[in-house]
Amino acid sequence: MQTACQGESNTMRAYASRFYDGYFVGVEGDVAFYAAHAKEADGAVLEVGCGSGRIALALARAGAEVAGLDLDADLLALARGKAAEAGLAIEWGEGDMAEFDLGRRFAQIHVPYRTFQHLLAPADQIRALHCMADHLDDDGLLLFDSFDPLGQLAAEGFTSPLCKDTDFVDTATGHQVVVYYSRAADPQTQILEQELIFEEIGADGVAVGRTFTRLLLRWSTRWELEHLLAGCGFEVMALDGDFAGGAYPGYGNQIWTARKV
Numbered sequence: 010m011q012t013a014c015q016g017e018s019n020t021m022r023a024y025a026s027r028f029y030d031g032y033f034v035g036v037e038g039d040v041a042f043y044a045a046h047a048k049e050a051d052g053a054v055l056e057v058g059c060g061s062g063r064i065a066l067a068l069a070r071a072g073a074e075v076a077g078l079d080l081d082a083d084l085l086a087l088a089r090g091k092a093a094e095a096g097l098a099i100e101w102g103e104g105d106m107a108e109f110d111l112g113r114r115f116a117q118i119h120v121p122y123r124t125f126q127h128l129l130a131p132a133d134q135i136r137a138l139h140c141m142a143d144h145l146d147d148d149g150l151l152l153f154d155s156f157d158p159l160g161q162l163a164a165e166g167f168t169s170p171l172c173k174d175t176d177f178v179d180t181a182t183g184h185q186v187v188v189y190y191s192r193a194a195d196p197q198t199q200i201l202e203q204e205l206i207f208e209e210i211g212a213d214g215v216a217v218g219r220t221f222t223r224l225l226l227r228w229s230t231r232w233e234l235e236h237l238l239a240g241c242g243f244e245v246m247a248l249d250g251d252f253a254g255g256a257y258p259g260y261g262n263q264i265w266t267a268r269k270v
């Protein structure tokens with residue numbers, strides 16, 4: 010059996026690209042939300058943290074001119090392949106959301122699926138927001154979603170032991186992949202550490218490989234983000250609690266719409 014320690018941290022290749030599309034399926038309604046905004050964009054749309062192209066391809070299909078930025082070369086390669094196969098012209102770039110310079114501006118910047126939470130320090134969040142503001146047209150829109158788990162952690166505990174989370178079939182190999190998950194959250198640093206194990210089961214029911222990954226995400230409270238956005242040149246236009254426009258209840262999903270001012 011093969012074992013691999015794929016991801017070390019919040020940085021490059023933390024996602025075990027081979028399993029990304031099988032496991033990281035997004036937040037309910039996110040694709041339609043971002044695509045609907047992109048369709049209305051008065052210019053090009055940049056997706057920051059585009060991963061394997063789950064959202065970027067949908068934006069392009071909605072008719073938007075799209076660019077995608079990510080620091081994981083493996084995920085970008087998947088995205089490039091899918092776009093080429095679908096005949097979609099998307100500009101891909103490798104870079105860090107806290108310090109990128111694409112030399113152009115966009116009508117909208119989207120940061121879907123809690124990607125902003127990869128920034129583990131407030132200083133990096135500020136650098137990223139300034140960078141995004143620099144890449145937006147005047148009045149350009151910044152759309153992103155994040156997650157504040159405090160309500161859930163208070164109810165369920167700050168740590169959870171390693172347990173089976175889900176399983177799926179790897180379309181490349183036909184192997185069943187069983188995913189195990191554990192978490193530890195530190196309320197001081199607001200960092201959630203997630204361990205994931207992808208166990209691949211061969212046709213004879215025997216495990217043929219295990220891949221270990223570790224994801225670190227920082228959560229931010231509603232008012233923390235309100236102040237960060239205001240301090241970095243944005244006006245908050247809406248904060249929703251889901252992608253259908255539901256009210257934000259004070260915890261859980263935070264769907265942000267902000268305007269560069």
Ligand SMILES: C[S@@+](CC[C@H](N)C(=O)[O-])C[C@H]1O[C@@H](n2cnc3c(N)ncnc32)[C@H](O)[C@@H]1O
Binds near residue numbers: 061079080121123127
């Ligand atoms: C949860 S995935 C979201 C991918 C894609 N947006 C989606 O919705 O499926 C987070 C993505 O952010 C990328 N990422 C993490 N830190 C980053 C950084 N500092 N700069 C750019 N991308 C980053 C990861 O490589 C990963 O592709």
